[in-house]
Amino acid sequence: MERHCPEEPPTCPGFRSPIRWPKSRDQIWYSNVSHTKLVQYKGHQNWFNVSGEHFVFPGDRTQFKHGALHYIDFIQEAHKDVAWGKRTRVDVGSGVVASFGGYLFERDVLTMSFAPKDEHEAQVQFAVERGIPAISVVMGTRLPFPSRVFDAVHCARCRVPWHIEGGKLLLELNRLLQPGGYFVWSATPVYQELPEDVKIWEAMSALTRSMCCKYFNKVKDRINRVGVAIFQKLMDNRCYDGRSTANPPLCGDCDNPDAAW
Structure with a gap:
């Protein structure tokens, strides 16, 4: 069938050619992703802000008060075997700015970030505009990845209830991990002692034991005042x-573990 195309291709009003990497890690055109509601909601956390014609990403949001690279080094110091370099990671719930994945490029690590579309608009648009791999997806069903492809899964304040419904969501992450891969969890149940946090930590501890995950000690960063707990998937099914x-x-x-792929 013949296809008729307009002489003048349709364009988005105000859209500009994206800023090229690596400069795009730190700033993008405001007109390309003009979601002011998210800025108003998250601005006090210093995730990013508006400066003239740009969104600016300082790289020191709530979780990275002393910079994303400090946080990345802190994770490796927490457990030396979590070595960066020629690795693949998935970052859960970091769709707004994906700075963790953006700065891991400096450690020769390729990271896929994902987050849902919620009342703050499609958050991953910011990450994609910055040139950082990201997709919009909701935990609850099979994620669009084959099994055993990631060296590590990272979750920082992503507020995913891993411990409920028999650990269904954590089991899905376990499917993505290579044997010997790591689950790096940095959330309030790891480093706070509020009753709800303690309850969640106890539930997660029981769940990971039943999944035969190897647990390493919780470590707290005195500078950022956050902590991480690191779990490792075993190499075989003997446990x-x-x-x-x-x-x-x-x-x-x-049950084909690669069916979603």
Whole structure:
């Protein structure tokens, strides 16, 4: 069939050619992603701000008060085997600015960030405009990745209830991890002692034990006043096979771990 195209291609009013990497990590055109509501809601956390014609990303948002690179180094110091360099990571819930993934480029790490579309608009638009890999996706079903492809999963203040519904969401992350891969969790249940945080930590501890995850000590950063807990996926199924109670159960033989891909 013949296709008729307009002589003048349609354009978005005010859209400008994106700023090129690496400068785009620190600033993008305001007119390309003009979501002022998110700036108003998150501005006090210093995730990013408006400066003239640009959105500016200082790289020291709530979780990175002394810079994203300090936080990245803190994670590696917490457990030396979490080595950066020629690795792949997935960053959960970091769609607004994805600075963690943006700065991991300096450590030779490729990171995919994802976050849902919520009342603050499609947050990942900011990350994509900056040139940082990101997709908009909701935890709850199979994520669009094959199994055993990431070296580590990182979650910082992502507010995902990993411990509920039998750990369904954490099991999905476990599917993505390579054998021996790490789950790096930095959230208030790790470093605060409020009753709700303690309750969640106890539930997560029980869940990760039942999943045969190897747990390393919680470590707190005195500068940023946050902490991380690091869990490791085992290399084989011997622990699963030796459990007295198969809960959570292993997937059946007919369950293709790569079906979503």
